[in-house]
Amino acid sequence: MRELLDRFTLDAIKFDYQVLAGMILIWLVVLACVVSSIFHQGGTRGRRIAWICVVTFVPIIGVLIYLPFSFRLENYPDLFIWRKSKGAQSKG
Helix, strand or coil: CHHHHHCCCCCCCCCCHHHHHHHHHHHHHHHHHHHHHHHHCCCCHHHHHHHHHHHHHCHHHHHHHHHHHHCCCCCCHHHHCCCCCHHHHHHC
16 A cells, blocks of 8 residues: 555655646646636626636635536536525515
């Protein structure tokens, strides 16, 4: 088990410029996808700029904070089954 865990360390021998470049490349792709998602969401220009600042300047946590807000109700109706629509509330 120890040998398996040792594979995932950031030792100087295993962590070089190629690994760093790969990590930066993956992060830039994730960031580009999130920014693209922000531009395709509805909302004001100020709200988009605020979200872009959050995901850019708070590296991993910003993306995780944005994730619940990125879902659209019309695309995933089963995810929001606990929410009642305004029409259903006025009927009952």
